[in-house]
Amino acid sequence: MVTRIHPEPALPADLTAITSDAYRQVKDRLREVITRLGEAGRLRLPSEAELSAALGVSRATLRSALQSLQKEGRIRRLHGHGTFINRHALGLGANLAEAGAFLDLLAEAGHEASVSTADQRVVALEADVATSLEIRAGEQALRIERVFAASGEPAVHSVDHFPAPLLGENPRVLEPAQSTFEFVERHLGPPVCYSVAEVRPVLPPPEVAAALKIPAAQPLLRLRHTHIRADEQPVAVTVAHVNDEYLRFSVIRTYLDE
Amino acid sequence: MVTRIHPEPALPADLTAITSDAYRQVKDRLREVITRLGEAGRLRLPSEAELSAALGVSRATLRSALQSLQKEGRIRRLHGHGTFINRHALGLGANLAEAGAFLDLLAEAGHEASVSTADQRVVALEADVATSLEIRAGEQALRIERVFAASGEPAVHSVDHFPAPLLGENPRVLEPAQSTFEFVERHLGPPVCYSVAEVRPVLPPPEVAAALKIPAAQPLLRLRHTHIRADEQPVAVTVAHVNDEYLRFSVIRTYLDE
Structure with a gap:
């Protein structure tokens, strides 16, 4: 040992x-x-x-x-x-273990991909997100809500939380960028190095069902990412709900390695 | 180039x-x-x-x-x-990109894990499974249905299909083993080298809801694996439905590599 x-x-x-x-x-x-x-x-x-x-x-x-x-x-x-x-x-197609902004993944899946920022505001952090970001619950965070569309149809709903203290005086007016990764590179210094993503099947919360225009009984893939910088600082939590009619994930599980 | x-x-x-x-x-x-x-x-x-x-x-x-x-x-x-x-x-916990039989994954998640073979029979292959196995639809396959339990509660339902021509005279009586991987190693020669798994959120088919004792409205993670041997021969298709109250998957997505 x-x-x-x-x-x-x-x-x-x-x-x-x-x-x-x-x-x-x-x-x-x-x-x-x-x-x-x-x-x-x-x-x-x-x-x-x-x-x-x-x-x-x-x-x-x-x-x-x-x-x-x-x-x-x-x-x-x-x-x-x-x-x-x-x-x-x-x-x-979309490999769960690979890097990929939703805009790119939708485009690679053959869709005309677009993104809109539905909301951008400063909020007080709830306990579970605060824990992932390693800061105290109640501290301020920038919350960005996005909807990614496939040929005009809403396909993915995502909500980012970034720690506000890392973002200067007025995070609410920062350019939201087209993805979490781009936002981090532009406003938070070193880029995201890896992300830990929890993968769950869920029924959509009402606001997600509304944003994605789907029935409440349609199951979605929920990916909850904690994005980590190369210095091991967690810089964002992203909760994404994916309608798998538009974007279907796979993963390659390997058993034999050299 | x-x-x-x-x-x-x-x-x-x-x-x-x-x-x-x-x-x-x-x-x-x-x-x-x-x-x-x-x-x-x-x-x-x-x-x-x-x-x-x-x-x-x-x-x-x-x-x-x-x-x-x-x-x-x-x-x-x-x-x-x-x-x-x-x-x-x-x-x-359970890493979607890593090797892992359900019995081991449930045990690692802290459960007392057990498996039972619910059914083992020879069937004619449906088109989608036949395509993954690279044989003709209608050819015979051995179908093994398993239920994995966490401390006695059904947690994962899986159905394997193995090409019958690779399994000798009477596949129906072969020892079913405790996992797809063990079955392949025991009865199909070289072990599984990698698997391609499609990851989907679904509502359970009625027989799966019954086997897992869950309501029809509870979403499950559906993993459809094609298992590949080192010689690139597909040797099994496994469709697993996972109740994520017992087994929750994560994946590490990396962006920077040396």
Whole structure:
């Protein structure tokens, strides 16, 4: 067992390299390669050397992108055999384990996606959200309510809470942005690093049923996210209700890992 | 872009090394280390050299276990800074992206878990399941229906379909095992490698409401898995209805990767 424990290090503040557009582009291009190979029935990826040469990126960048795709369940590595495409994950739509703003997810699902900010105000935090944000109940938070539409039809209802003390003097007038992630990047410094999401089947609360124009008896997927910055500071809680006629989630559960 | 494409290689049949108990034990012990460090507020992991020495395993085995935990969202690597525990993922219960038989998930959620086989018979496949199994509709399949209980209360209802031609002469009398995974390992050769699961909120079909002893208006989480072997052969479709009073799923969505 481990007996030595390191003293708590400072977490790095600057994550520019990791969030760079270049890295995202590499990952997107690698996705394309995987789709194309997979559709052709070629399930083993070329070597790292070949891929990095073909994509014109360093081995380190390529390896990061590969690890990320492995984490999402798109590919798997088999020791001594190479890296393989998970063929049955090829056509998968919205992946619960992947990053994704609702606007992008709806667009990827083939809809004309739009978002409107239904409400933006400062409120006193209720206990459960305050606990997730690690601040005291009753403290002020900025609450942003959004409705995401698929070709004009309301598809997703979301409510964000951001701790007001992190947002300067007048949070109510801040530009609401198109997603929680964009809001955090614009107004809260370092971007969201990971989110913990509770996944529940629920009947819609009355205000959600009204906003989504659905009957009270229609079950929805309720995703309650706590968004965490790279410095482990929770910066937002988002409760989203998803009408799965418009957006259906999947997840790839992996059992064998290298 | 990639222009060269490898010829289709044979997929390895023997995955003993990856599925070995030793590997699972390393991962379990690493989980313990992470929990203990995290609870003590120490979020940076010791170096690979220190960890492999402390756990008495090779660097290669350690690295595999670390990658697997990274994939599940438990830890993250920050280039040039080390490997960090995702603190807010520490207390997380059933992780939708992780492996897990319902019996284990219910036990981990603190219940006294049990399973009963409600029915086992050979049926003709309906079109949607046949498509997932990549065989023709109307072909025969073994159907196993199970109810998983939490301290005696029915909590999860599941129906497996396995292609009968893969199961020998008389599939109806095969030992049903305690989970889909155990059944596959025992009767279908190589174990399940990954599963693609569709996640939906639904109202229970009448037979499920009866089996779970719940009202028809109570929404359930419906997980429809297609289980894939390492050789990319789909070997089972499992439709599970989960009463989330007993088992609540979360997922860790990661945005920044090394």
